[in-house]
Amino acid sequence: MRVNKLTIAALAVVAGLSLTACQNDDTAGTGRSDSSSSSKGSHSGGSAQDTAKDSAGNDSGEGQDTAAGTGSAKNGATGKCRTDELEVTAQDGTIGGDEDNTVAVTFTNGGGRDCSIAGFAGVDLKTNAGTVSAERSGEPAPATVLKDGESVSFSVSYPANDTGGSGVRVTGLVVTPPNETKSVTLDWPGAASLPVTDGSGTPVRVGPIGSAGQGS
Known part of the structure; x- marks a missing residue:
């Protein structure tokens, strides 16, 4: 057990x-x-x-x-000239006996490359009465290859103020290279004033690139 x-x-x-x-x-x-x-x-x-x-x-x-x-x-193809590549200057280009006064605007290529420029620049005159925009002259506007360091000019024509009055006082010049949107503002080198108009149109004309000295 x-x-x-x-x-x-x-x-x-x-x-x-x-x-x-x-x-x-x-x-x-x-x-x-x-x-x-x-x-x-x-x-x-x-x-x-x-x-x-x-x-x-x-x-x-x-x-x-x-x-x-x-x-x-x-x-x-050669690229277009850009505003930042161009040195923009202006000087009085009026010659005695001309029907209109002229300002010559010059573009100098400082971009380090060749570039192409053609057509008409945008031009606005700043005045004590507001902005006056230039109209194109209608001349042919062939393309120009602007080599580095080279310059080309165009004309801005406007009537002389022979009215005996103070007219419209010009205070500045605004230039926009062709096919660009960036502008450059310069001192106005021309006559101090424009004649007063009846408002039917602008008295300022801009010639094509290369037109400086050729009249409008």
Whole structure:
């Protein structure tokens, strides 16, 4: 009888040890699962880094394409003269006996490259009565290639104030190169005033590039 009790007790101890071992195996399995999950997170971060590298590579390629396009454009026709490349000056060009007075405006190319200029500049006279815009003379306006350091002039003609009155006092000259929007403001070098008009039109005319000294 005592032998049976010992046998039962021994079986109970073995069963307990077996149960503990099973529990330890389950815990170890859970640890491996957590480790696997963490490893996947690291790969996700690596993919983000790869994506960033690809994006940077694409941006660099686009920049090179743009630069190549700019270089190709330089192989074409001579570019137009820009306001920032031109030195703009004005002087009185009136010659005795002329029907109208004249101011000669000169563009000097200081841009370090040859450029093309053609047509009519925009010309506005600032006066004590407001702005007077010059009208184009209607002469032909061929293109001119202005080499670096070279100059070209055009004429601004206006009637002399022979009325005996004070007329319209001119305070400044605003010049905009052809096909540009940026203007340059100069001191007015011509006669101090314009005759008062009836308002039917502007008395100021601008000649094409290269017209200085040719009249209007």
